[in-house]
Amino acid sequence: MNFASDNTAGAPPEIIDAIVRANSGTDSSYGADQASRRLTRKFSDFFGTDVTVFPVATGTAANALALASITPRHGVVFCHQGAHIHVDECGAPEFYTSAKLVPVPSPDGKVTLSGLRDAARHFHRGDVHHAQPASISLSQSTELGTVYATSDVSAISAFARAEQLAVHMDGARFSNALVSLGCTPADVTWKAGVDVLSFGATKNGALGAEAVIFFDSAHVGDFSYMRKRAGHLFSKMRFVSAQLEAMLDGDLWRRLATHANSMATRLEAGLGAIPGVTLAQPVQANEVFFTVPNHTARRALLDRGAKFLLWSPPADEIPLIRLVCSFATPAEDVDRFVGCVREVL
C-alpha cells in the first residue's frame, strides 16, 4: 500500500526492454545516437506539429532549463503558490534563470486569470525598477491532482499573449492529464498556446527520462549550451532517449497513465463512501487528497502499513492526506487501503 508517490514505483518491462535494446554496440554520444535522433520525428508525430526535443533525466532539470529559455535574468515567472517549481525544487528555477518567481494563490492548484492579473500588476513592463513579467508556468496535472481544461489553458495563454509572456507547462504528470482530458496532446499544448512543455516520463514509469519540448523553435535559444553547462547532457544519451521512445511507442504512456488514473478513481469511489472522509479536491488525474477527522486515524493507517504523505502542516487538527497512484499500483492495494480507512473511522 505505497501511495507515497508515483516515483516509488520502478519501471514497466517495456522500459527495461528499451534499455536492453539500446545497449547494442557502439553509438554516438551526447545525443547524436540513433534513438535520440528518432525522437524529433516521434514527438512531432505525437504532437501533430514539428517540435524540438531535448531529453534530460529529471523533472527539475526539465523545468528549470525550460524556464531559463523563456525568462531573462531580470524576468518574472508566474506560477501557482504550490507549484513544484516554487516549493519543491529547492530554488532550481532561480538558480537556472536568476529571475524571480511570483506565486499566485488559488485553492485547487490551478493558476487563475484573476490571480495572474493581481500578481502581474506589481510588475510594470518597461519600468526598470521592476523585474519584467516574462513567463507563466502551469502544472498539468497540478500538485493537487486537478487538471486544467483546454479552455483554461487557452484563456491563460490569451492573457499571456496579450502581456507578451511565454507559457511553460510542467508536465511531470502530463500523461495523466491527457488521459483525464481525453484530448489530443496537441489540444492542451501548442493549440492552447503553450510554448514549451516539460514532458514527464519518470513518474509514469521511466527510470529517469523527461523531454523538454519546444513548440516554437524561436524559444530554443541557447538551450543546448545551457543543458550542457548544467551537466544535463548525457554522454550515453541513448539510454535516456530509449526510455522516451518506449513511452511513445504503442502509446505505452497512455496505458500506464490510464491505470494510474483508474486506481485514483477507484480510491475516490471507495473513500468517498466512507463517513468521516472528505475529499479535498476533485480527483482528475492520479492523485487523491482527502481528510480524516484526526491524527489518531491517520496514524492508525500508517500502522496498518499504508504509505502516504501528510499534506497539511502537522499542527493542523484535521490531517490532509495525499495518495498517489502509479502505473504499478495494484487494485488490491487500493481496496485494502479503502478497507483500512473504513476500519479506522
Add this chain to the structure above:
Amino acid sequence: MNFASDNTAGAPPEIIDAIVRANSGTDSSYGADQASRRLTRKFSDFFGTDVTVFPVATGTAANALALASITPRHGVVFCHQGAHIHVDECGAPEFYTSAKLVPVPSPDGKVTLSGLRDAARHFHRGDVHHAQPASISLSQSTELGTVYATSDVSAISAFARAEQLAVHMDGARFSNALVSLGCTPADVTWKAGVDVLSFGATKNGALGAEAVIFFDSAHVGDFSYMRKRAGHLFSKMRFVSAQLEAMLDGDLWRRLATHANSMATRLEAGLGAIPGVTLAQPVQANEVFFTVPNHTARRALLDRGAKFLLWSPPADEIPLIRLVCSFATPAEDVDRFVGCVREVL
C-alpha cells in the same frame, strides 16, 4: 510641489561641505581612507554597540549585499509583498543571493507574524526539496509609510530566532522611522533582534551613500569580497564615507528626517480635513497615501503642477496617490498642495 519621491531633492549644505572637506590632498583608496576608518567608531557610538560598517552608494546595493550575507544560495528570504526588495529592485536580491524571495501579504506594508507563519510553512527545514528559510527582511519605515514599533520588530525577531532565521532591516528611510518612534537607534535594531541593517542616507539628503551595518560580526562573512565583485567598492571611498559621517555629525540625520516627517504630518492634517479625501494609511514617517474620488481630480492636481506617483493600478476607479516629503520640502509647497486638493474636490 514635487512629492514624487524623497530622492528628487538634492543635498543639504552639510553634505556638500563634507564632500569639499574630503577633497584635500591624496588619501588611501578603496576604504582605507581616513573618513572611512572613522565610520566604525561613529556608527558604533550611534548604535551603542560595536558594529561593522560597509559603505556603498545605493540602497539596492546595500539590501542585496546584506541579504547575500545572511542567505545561502538555496535559501528563502521572507519579505512583505510590496517590499522594495521584492517589487522595486528588478530582482537584485535574486541576482546577489541566487535565493528565493517569498512575499508575505498585509494591508499596511508591515510583515505580520501570522503572515510569516503562513509563508514559512511551505518550506520545511532540512527537506532538500525545499528552499531553506534563511532570513526575514523588514522595511523601516515601510513602503506604505508605516513604521514598525520596536515591539513589532522584537516579536518578529523572536520568531526568527526560533526558526533560525536572520533579520535584515531595509532602512532606506530608517532616519524617518527613528524620528517617528522617538527611540534610540539601538532600540529598534540590535536590541530588537536585527542582525544587519541597510542604513539609508540618500533619501535623507546624501548624494548617494548608504551603510550596511552588521550588529553581529558573525554575519559579515565574505561581504568585502562580494562588495568588490559587485562593483560597489569605490576607489575614492572617502567621498561616500564623508557623506555618512556628515549625517551622523551633530545629528544631521535627525534634523533632516524631522523636517520631512513634519511636512508629511502637515499634509496629513491638511488633507484629512478635506471631504472626498481618504487617508489610506496612517502617516507615521515621511509618506502620505490618500485617495481622491476619481481620475479627473487626480489629473487636475497634476495640471496645477503637483508631482506625485499614482500608487494604484491606473485601471482602478479610485486613484491612490503617494506623496513623499524630504528634508527639502518647503512648507509652502505643502500648503499649496493642500489648497489645490481643496480646490479640485
Add this chain to the structure above:
Amino acid sequence: MNFASDNTAGAPPEIIDAIVRANSGTDSSYGADQASRRLTRKFSDFFGTDVTVFPVATGTAANALALASITPRHGVVFCHQGAHIHVDECGAPEFYTSAKLVPVPSPDGKVTLSGLRDAARHFHRGDVHHAQPASISLSQSTELGTVYATSDVSAISAFARAEQLAVHMDGARFSNALVSLGCTPADVTWKAGVDVLSFGATKNGALGAEAVIFFDSAHVGDFSYMRKRAGHLFSKMRFVSAQLEAMLDGDLWRRLATHANSMATRLEAGLGAIPGVTLAQPVQANEVFFTVPNHTARRALLDRGAKFLLWSPPADEIPLIRLVCSFATPAEDVDRFVGCVREVL
C-alpha cells in the same frame, strides 16, 4: 573500430543486471532507497575510510557540484589548461561556483607545482581585489591519457595545504588510473591529500552514474541542497546507485578498466612500431595520442572505417589523433586499426 571515446560503448551485462535487480517493487525515492543507502558502506570499504557519497548521473554534474562545495563565489579554481572542467564543460564550473577558473599550462596534461605557483601569484590572499585562491582540480587520468603518480598528487596537495586550497580530483577515468598505478584507491586520493573526488563510472561502463566522494565531511556543506536545486537528485535514485554498486561489487571496475587499459597498451605497441607514427604522450591509461605525417593519412584511416577524434586544430599540418579504448573495445579492432595505419603510411 570506434576509438572516438569510451562513452560510445554501452554497458556490460553486470550493469544491466543491476538495473533489472533494482527494479523490484516500490522503494523510497530521492536517495532513501536501499541501494543508495548501501553505497556509503561500500565506498567507505573501497577507500578504506569513512566517506560521504552523493550519486549523480553525469561527470559534469559531479565536477561542478564538487567544485561548488569547496570554492566560494569569489574563489579561484586552478586546473590544467586542457582540463575537462575548463574546456569541455561549457562553463559548468563557472555556472555552479560563480568563481574563476585559472588554467595552468603543461605539455602532458598534468598540473605542475611550478605552473601552480606561477598562476597563484596573481591572486593574493586577503586582497579584496583578487578572486581568492580556493581549490585545485586534478584530472586522474588526465585529458592526455597520462596519470599522476601518488607522489605527484601528494606534492600538489602539500602545496594546497600550505596555501589553504582544497583539492578536487576529476576521476572520470579514475578506474583506469587506479589500474595503471596499481595502488589502492586510498593511496592516490585521501592519503595523497585529495578532499573530494568525482568517481566516474560512466566511461567505464555505466549507463550514467558518477559519485561525488567527500573524504572530509567538513567539505560537504550544502551539497545536498545544491544537487537538488541543480536538478541532479534523481527521484528513482536506486537506478543510479545500483550501477555504482555493481561497479564496486566483485571489483567490476577493475576488470573493465584493465581491459580498456590493455587495449590502449596494445595500440601503443602496434603503433609505436610503425615508421611515421609518433606517440605524442606516454600511454598510461586507456588513451593513445599519436601523430601521422599528414591529413591524407588521417583521412585514409577514416575512409577505412576508423572512428577517432582529431586532437590538434585542423589547420595544423601534422594531425594529432586521439584514440580511446573502453571496456568493450575488441582486440580485433585494435589489431585491425594498427594494420590500417601500417597500410596507410
Add this chain to the structure above:
Amino acid sequence: MNFASDNTAGAPPEIIDAIVRANSGTDSSYGADQASRRLTRKFSDFFGTDVTVFPVATGTAANALALASITPRHGVVFCHQGAHIHVDECGAPEFYTSAKLVPVPSPDGKVTLSGLRDAARHFHRGDVHHAQPASISLSQSTELGTVYATSDVSAISAFARAEQLAVHMDGARFSNALVSLGCTPADVTWKAGVDVLSFGATKNGALGAEAVIFFDSAHVGDFSYMRKRAGHLFSKMRFVSAQLEAMLDGDLWRRLATHANSMATRLEAGLGAIPGVTLAQPVQANEVFFTVPNHTARRALLDRGAKFLLWSPPADEIPLIRLVCSFATPAEDVDRFVGCVREVL
C-alpha cells in the same frame, strides 16, 4: 610623493563645481534628470557618432555590465592575463556574465593576435561542450602603462569580426591613452571596431563616475535592467552625470590627462638617466614601471616617504615598482622622487 595610484587623488575644482551646480532644486531621479539627459548628445559629439550612454559610479561596474551585454552566460571573454577584469575585480565579470574569462599572455600588457588565436583554438564555435567565444576585452591604456595603437585595435577587431566576437574596451585610463595617441576618440574606438567602451572618469579626477558607451545600439540589450538589478542605477543620478559632463566640457578630460601623462614622462626622463634603474615598459600613458636593483633600495624609497606599489612578487630579487601619476601629481613630487632614487642607488 604619492604614486600609489591615480585614485589616491581627489577631484579638481571643476568636478566639485559641477556637483554644486547640479545640487539646485528638485530633479527627476534614476537618470531622468537634466544632466543625464544631456549626456547622450555630449558623448555623441565627443565620439562623432550616435552613442548610447549609461553612467555608473565604478570601473568594475562599468566593465562587468558592459561584458554582460556582449557575452552570453555560456560565453568566453578573452583578455590579457594581467587585465584588471581578470586579476583585479575579484571575479566581477564572472558574477555578472556567468561566463568564462580566458587569459592571453604577453609581456607588455597588450593582447596580441597570435595570443588570441592560441587561446581561441580551445573553444570551438558550435560545439556544445565548449564555452563559446563571445568577446574580447582590451584595456586602453593597459595595466602596464602601454597603449594600443589604433592599428593594434583595428587588427584585433578584424579578428573579432571574423570570429563573431564583440570588442570591449576597458577605458579606465582612456583619457590618458587618447592624449598619448593624439588621435580622436573615434579613431581608437568605433572607427577601430570597438563595440562598447568603459569610459573612465574617476582615475582622471571624478569622485566616482564612469560611462558605459555603446557604439552599436544592437548591443545594449537588457543593460538598463542589468544595471538596476546590480544596484548601479543611482536615484540621484544627476550627481554622477554632472561629473561626466564636467569632464567633457571644455575638454577637461584632456587637460587632466595631459598633466598626468606629462608627469609620467618626466619620471621616465629622470629615472631613465639613473644607473641601476631599468624601465620595464615603455611609458606611454600615466604609469611608470621600473626596477631597482634590490629590496634595500626599494625600502629606502619608502622610508623617504614615497608611496608606490611593488608590482613583482615580493620573493623576486629585483623589485618591479609601479608609479602612477594623476591630474594632481605635483612636478615637485616627481623631481623629489627622482632625487630620492638617485640618492638611494
